[in-house]
Structure formats: C-alpha cells, structure tokens
Amino acid sequence: MAHPNLKNSSVIERITGRAIPLPENDVDTDRIIPARYLKFITFEGLGAYAFYDERFDEQGKPKPHPFNDPTYLGATILLAGANFGCGSSREHAPQALYRAGIRAILAPSFAEIFAGNSTAIGMPTVMVSPLHLETLITLVTQNPSTDIRIDLKYKTLSTSSGWTCPVDMNEGYRKAFLEGSWDTTAVLLANLDSIHKKAAALPSLW
C-alpha cells in the first residue's frame, strides 16, 4: 500500500535538463561542502555553500567557478571527473548538491559511500566513459543550452542536438530508481499495516 504522502514520484526513470561541467578527478566531500557547515541544524540552504571555498575568497568575493557562472544557472546534471565524492561519509555533501539544484551526476566513477548517500536522497550517480564525458563537456561548453536526457531504463544518454552514448550504473541502485525503492522510508512505509500490527502486538512502554 503506497503511503498518501509518498507519491510514485519515487520512481526515477529518466533525468532531463541542462548540464554544468566540473571536469576534475578526485573531488572530495570537503571540497563539495567544507566541514564548518556541518554544524548547521538543517540541510536547507546548504546549496548556497556547495563548493564554497572554491567559489568565494576569504572576503566572500566570488571567484570564477562553474557554480558562479550565470550560463549554467538552473542546470540539473553535473558533469564530473573520476572518483567523485571521495573523503568522508557525510550526508551533507550530496545534500548540498541536491539543494543547489543538481538531480543527477555523470562521472567516470564515484566514491562508494557518496554514491550510496546520493541514491538514498534520489540523486542518481550515473557512469559514463571518460571519452564520452569529454565529448559531452565540449558540447555543453560550446552550447550551454544543450538539453541532456539520461534514460536509466535503457542506460542511454541523448542530447537535444542528437548525440547519444551509453551510460552505466550500479545495478542495485538502478533497480532501486526504476522500482522507486531508493527511498528507504517509502520501502518501509509500504508495510504500514504490518508495522501497526507489530506495534500492537508488542508491550507498550508506559
């Protein structure tokens, strides 16, 4: 039984939108969100601090960075280098990107925990070959209004200009997005009746 507050929005078959290129390898979670922002009590607003130390100098003046570039404003797909998201297990890193508007990340490879944390918040980490990534980055830099469509079902990517390439993904994660089971809360709530039965069968606390 689906919970009324968790609509089938939790099935994610494709992601579409413009892209933002950040072609660097080994981008770690400390760069994605500097440690001092972990003391915040909310993830809300965390998007403003994504890559903060690379985007702003010590006086808070903006530095040249794709996330500061108005050309890429509103982009939803991050084009990143290999081993993206390495470092700590903080859930704040994918949260910061998600809240900065990112809905999927394309890279040759991802750090394991980062990929798991991203999946848990509904942001697919999709793998693409370094060669195809290069082409894609060229396409997007030349024409930032290029629309990209990632199809998780058929593991393909196509651009509005007609270019296509295969993509790949951890099979477990892919299945979770296609089934809508990436959200553990929704998976658990699907058994709401059994949960209430269990609660009723166990001794109450007070």
Add this chain to the structure above:
Amino acid sequence: MTLLEKVWELHKVATLPNGQDQLFIALHLVHEVTSPQAFQMIEERGLPVLFPERTFATSDHIVPTDSKARPFSDPLAEEMMAALERNVKKHGIKAFFPGSGYQGIVHVIGPELGLTRPGITIACGDSHTSSHGAFGALGFGVGTTQIRDILATGTMALSKPKVRRIEVTGILPKGVYAKDIIMTIIARLGVNGGLGYAYEYAESAIQALGMEERLTICNMSIEGGARVGYVEPDEKTIQYLRGRPFAPKNIDEVAPYWLSFRSDPNTSYDDVVKIEGNTLEPMVSWGINPGQAIPVSGRIPSPKDLPPTERDTAEKAYSHMKVTPGEPIEGKKIDVAFIGSCTNGRMIDLREAARIVKGRKKAPHVRAYVVPGSEQVDAQARKEGLDIIFRDAGFEWRSAGCSMCLAMNPDRLQGEEICASSSNRNFIGRQGSPKGRTLLMSPAMVAAAALAGEVVDIRKWEI
C-alpha cells in the same frame, strides 16, 4: 536461539526486497545533535512521527556544564537546543531538558527512567546506544537517514549480525573494574574485531557486575567494532528497574517475560572467546584508538611486538602521544582528569572515585572535573555528599552532560594537554584540542591519577 535472535524475530516486520530485515524499534531516543536534519526530512515529505509515544528526547552533547542559563553562550549550541525544543513540541515527543530533574546523557537516562528494559529494540543517533544491551535489549546506533526512517516508520532496515559470546570467568582482582574488562577485550580482539558481530558478554565475572557496570561494558562494544553488545537479564536487572519512573508498575508480573530473554543453553555461536577474569589488570590506553591499551604495569609496545597491520597506527600514535616504545605507562604525567561520560558517569563510578579522593588533595598542576551523567546522578551524589568530597580535594563539580568526552561544549583540552579520562574514545582531537592527548582508564584510576599528578597503579594504593 541466542538472545539476539529472539529479540530480532520478535521485532521483525518483514524481509525487504534487498534482503535486509525491517525491524520494529520499540524505543527511539533522540538528542539535539543528530536529529534536526532527520526531523526536517520527514517534514519536507509531510510525514508525521509515527510513534511519538515510543520516542523520547534529551539534550546532552552541546549543553554547557557550568551554567545552563539560556541562551547558551555558543550560538550554534543554542540553535541546536532550540531546534530540538521546537521539534519535540511539534511532534508531541516527551523530552527531558535541563532543570527537569531527568536531563542527562541519553544512555544514562534511558536505564535510569526505566525506559530501557529487557527484550526490546532501541535506536538512537549515537553510536554508544550499544550501552542499553546491559539490560538484555538490542541497542543500535544509527545515522541521520535511519533516524528519519525510524521517526517516519517506527522501523529501520538492518542486516542481522553474527553473535560472538565473550565469556569472562573467575573473579575480578581488587582495583580491576568493568572498564578494565572491556578495555582488555578491545585490546585483545582489536578495534575492528567486532565488525559484523554482536557481543554477548557472559559468565561469572559479568554476572557479578551490577547494572551500572554492565552498562560500561556494553557501552564500549562499539569501540571494539561491534554495533551491539548485551548481557542476559537476571534478578539484578529486575531489581534495578523496580520503581523507575517509566518502568511498569506490575514489575513482578512482567519479570518472567523479561527473564525469558536468554540465549538457549545449547545454542551455537558464530564465535566464542574466553577471558580469565582473575588475571585482569587495570588498563590504560597509550595511543590514539581504544585498542591501543595496556595493563598499567606494562610498557608501550614496539612495532615489532605488533601485527604488521597495526604498525602504521602505532607510529602515528607514538608521534601524536609523544611516547616511545618500551616506556612504562605508570608514572606518565597528566594535566587534566575527567570523570564522567556515558561510559563512567554513573553513581557507582562517582562513589568509587570519591572513596579514593576522600580526605586527599589533587596534584596542584592538575585540572580535575567530575561531570555527573545525569541530573538524577547529580542529585543523588549531592545527597551522599560526594560533591563536597571532590570539591574539598580541589575537583570541579559540574552539571550533567557529555562535557569533555567529545568537547562539543566549552569543556575541552588546551594545546598538548594529557587527560586521564573515564570516557570511551582517545581519537586525535576528540577532547577538543587537535594536539590534546587522552589516556582512557577506569574512574578509580582517573581519581588516583588526579591526586598523584601522574598515572598510578590503583592496586598499590591503600583504599
């Protein structure tokens, strides 16, 4: 079946598509540091807290221990406190805040209030939730996403761990405490030795311990890599819970049910480890993880005495701790003494430390703190005059909180200070100074070190 399997089966709701089990959480404990984002996540989805009557909150990590006047001097601490106050109010969750008489470290107040009890599953966004296993419960430390799931569904997805039975036989010698048992276990099996396991602590030396001491042992299961640790409930468990504010009033009727949570006599374990209690000594950590610990009579190991996999960490430890292989730990000078934390901030700890301190003075160069684990412990200790004993000896008597265990509040080490500490973690920077150094030991040993100004062997003292 083992106790773990019995409690697991009782609380299992379903097997999930990914093969994990969905486990009902009978008691969810919440504190100010790890909960705010989880509350935010369920609110964003418009989901209520499904079982507010099974959820209880307190504030412990960031509360100052000198003055609890609001607003707290640290604006971020104040913000966290205010967020928790808002969240519990909004969701109808019972909370024990400073001044209520029941506030304290979450793992101290659960048992104290009679919320922790045999045969239940407990979760909290804090790794030391393993503590509650002292009552024959299963206590799981969880992360933000799991807190969200428990708030919204009363359940969480988990894989069943294997069970290692750790049999501690014999009788503990004088001057050897529960803390020394668990530190010995971690030193022998390693900080990763318990990965994938639950630890079942058993046999005479464990049965002889009181509930507060069993809490100390189960508390540090996580330092040994085991997410869960437990002791089978017995008469002491029932006696402890009698008359507690939230414990059932008809305790004699529930007692047989509680006592039924035991491992079957002939059940098989994934592993069994035996430890002779008679041979144990007071333990002291010398390095930068809780496994780097030796008997107080021992010497700091040299790399060649260690397995190859531990040599790198040992090298790091020598340089951070400024110790040399072969050096004795006894006689090591200390700057700070800390008695408190969810490991050793209960009555038995304070009483034993007070017995040693009584009528003596701390060494002049030592800063010494006693931080009761809860407001109830604080009140009881004052009733017994323990605060006076410590104050007369030159110790500071603080109010309840995590304090210098992790230094998220103003209590912290300065520079390279060395702290004799009754807490559970000696990680670099843990006590608030990136260069600070921590020596873990029993509260009695901390008390003695504060008086002597250096690490001493409590067994040599007339107490």
